[in-house]
Amino acid sequence: MTQPSFSSLGSALGSCTLVGAGPGDPELLTLKALKAIQNATVLFVDDLVNEAIVAHAAPTARIVHVGKRGGCKSTPQSFIEKLMITAVREGERVVRLKGGDPFIFGRGGEEVEHLQEAGIQVEVVNGITAGLAAVTSLGVPLTHRDHAHGVLFLTGHAKPGDSGPDWRAIAATARTAKLTLVIYMGVSGAQQIEHGLLSGLPDSTPVALIQNASLPTQRHAVTTLAELHTTLVREELGSPCVIVVGDVLQGLLQLQQQETGPAFAWGT
Known part of the structure; x- marks a missing residue:
């Protein structure tokens, strides 16, 4: 069955951006990443992201910590993806904030695949790994x-x-x-x-x-x-x-x- 296109899901559909927060130093954040964080209405944030980076989010933005860290209790990947899809369908500007780069051991590829299967286009902003x-x-x-x-x-x-x-x-x-x-x-x-x-x-x-x-x-x-x-x-x-x-x-x-x-x- 053909998946619905981004536009066919209605004007209320939000957006989704996978953002690389870099290794930790806030000054290593890219300008494009900073802009995406500031414009987000909801951010799903990994454990290793520096709180000084999260602080760039708008005061009205909702911050959801979804821990993903080896050796520690983690939020299931499937649950994170469901949260992201639901938020986009509710019209939110979603940022998935990951340490380092989303496409280098950040499960970014898995998330893009699942979001695209749900008919959601995804933008990826690279970070310094x-x-x-x-x-x-x-x-x-x-x-x-x-x-x-x-x-x-x-x-x-x-x-x-x-x-x-x-x-x-x-x-x-x-x-x-x-x-x-x-x-x-x-x-x-x-x-x-x-x-x-x-x-x-x-x-x-x-x-x-x-x-x-x-x-x-x-x-x-x-x-x-x-x-x-x-x-x-x-x-x-x-x-x-x-x-x-x-x-x-x-x-x-x-x-x-x-x-x-x-x-x-x-x-x-």
């Missing part, structure tokens, strides 16, 4: 002509019933193609990630662990692949934490080892 903000905060690039010809964004948190990434295959590819690995949601599976990557990457491969990227509470540690899990536990780094693996970190690792020894954690 945490993986990029994390390495930038250390003064390190994701790619470099001498050290990294590309980058892989990966999730360390598998969907229930899914075995997750093949870390052995990823390690082999990363070494052959000279790639930087940026791993989201990898804290709980850090030991497995370390073991799998060591099958194809040297144990001396540099690793950076960045918690709360771009925020005043940011902490990070630089170490080696062989010490990934040990460093994570010792420095008590937890979610949200980005794990970056690759030779783009060589200079940072060498500087740190000269000054402090094998591993060290910083707050910023």
